[in-house]
Amino acid sequence: GITLQVLLFSFALADRINLMRSEREAALKLQLDHSKKLVSMAAMFERFVPKQFLSKIARSGIENIELGRADVAEISILFADVRGFTAMSEALKPQELLNFLNAYLERIDKVIHDHDGFIDKFIGDGVMALFENASVQVGALNAVNGAIQMQKAVDVYNQHRANSGYPPIRIGIGVNTGEVVYGTVGSQERMDSTVLGDNVNVAARLQDLTKDLQARVVISEHTLEVVGKGHGLILREVGDVRVRGRREPVHIYEVLNAETEQDKAAKMFTLSNYRLAYDNYRNGRWREAEALWQSCLELNPADSVVQYLITQCQSKVS
Numbered sequence: 001g002i003t004l005q006v007l008l009f010s011f012a013l014a015d016r017i018n019l020m021r022s023e024r025e026a027a028l029k030l031q032l033d034h035s036k037k038l039v040s041m042a043a044m045f046e047r048f049v050p051k052q053f054l055s056k057i058a059r060s061g062i063e064n065i066e067l068g069r070a071d072v073a074e075i076s077i078l079f080a081d082v083r084g085f086t087a088m089s090e091a092l093k094p095q096e097l098l099n100f101l102n103a104y105l106e107r108i109d110k111v112i113h114d115h116d117g118f119i120d121k122f123i124g125d126g127v128m129a130l131f132e133n134a135s136v137q138v139g140a141l142n143a144v145n146g147a148i149q150m151q152k153a154v155d156v157y158n159q160h161r162a163n164s165g166y167p168p169i170r171i172g173i174g175v176n177t178g179e180v181v182y183g184t185v186g187s188q189e190r191m192d193s194t195v196l197g198d199n200v201n202v203a204a205r206l207q208d209l210t211k212d213l214q215a216r217v218v219i220s221e222h223t224l225e226v227v228g229k230g231h232g233l234i235l236r237e238v239g240d241v242r243v244r245g246r247r248e249p250v251h252i253y254e255v256l257n258a259e260t261e262q263d264k265a266a267k268m269f270t271l272s273n274y275r276l277a278y279d280n281y282r283n284g285r286w287r288e289a290e291a292l293w294q295s296c297l298e299l300n301p302a303d304s305v306v307q308y309l310i311t312q313c314q315s316k317v318s
Helices: 002-048 051-057 085-091 094-114 136-163 198-213 221-227 261-269 271-282 286-299 304-317
Strands: 070-082 118-123 126-131 171-186 191-196 217-220 235-241 250-255
Touching: 070 085, 070 094, 070 136, 070 198, 085 094, 094 118, 094 126, 094 136, 118 191, 126 136, 136 171, 136 217, 136 221, 136 250, 171 198, 171 221, 198 217, 198 250, 198 304, 217 221, 221 250, 235 271, 235 304, 261 271, 271 286, 271 304, 286 304
Parallel strands: 171 217
Antiparallel strands: 070 126, 070 171, 118 126, 171 191, 217 250, 235 250
């Protein structure tokens, strides 16, 4: 009888142990599934809010993002925009327009990430990207080199477009460096992450100026100062330009590395005369500067920056 009781107790205990083991395995599986879902949600969230932002505005987790959270840093800001996008969008069907934007933005996004930057936001066909590094110089150089390679990527993309019977596209890029504020704006119901400050506005205005200059990439003087010398950049000084919404002018440079090989060669051929003309321009010798720039234009009639500077000389004289 005792032996039977022991056997029955052993069977009952084994069943209980098996039940506990099954319950424990089920709980572990549930916990693992929940963890995977959280990781997946976090990865999906990073597609909408870059992890570089989250590290500043959500240090204690995405569920604890604070409205109005501010963090100051010195970074480089890049704005890029497709030329003639409004006319293009009118000529395309909605799905064709979306396909174009995704094809273009995917190429641009890769270049930006390859240069340790990240896209803050898409503004229609426009892109706002940020380049931050423990070394401000490295961040600025990444931004400028990123802008150059973005233009190269568009040149390659245009070859694919030509093969498919589509016209080429052109983009203009402005880069500025300076102190900004990372933060969250909005309300408790709807908020957004962004960067704010005068330096962001300057970068956006430089991109606007590329339309007037018909230039590919322009950078601010401060960006050039931060980058320093010896990095293989070939530049043309454009001078002080007025930017909308800002009292003080911004001194800017055109980056020739971003040109096609043909346009770069043409601009390099007249570079010595260009710089001599700018030296006259800087010192108020408008007629001498105009004459030298006219000689550059004779050799390269498509040089829109030279055309712009000639009009500036003529406005000074008249």
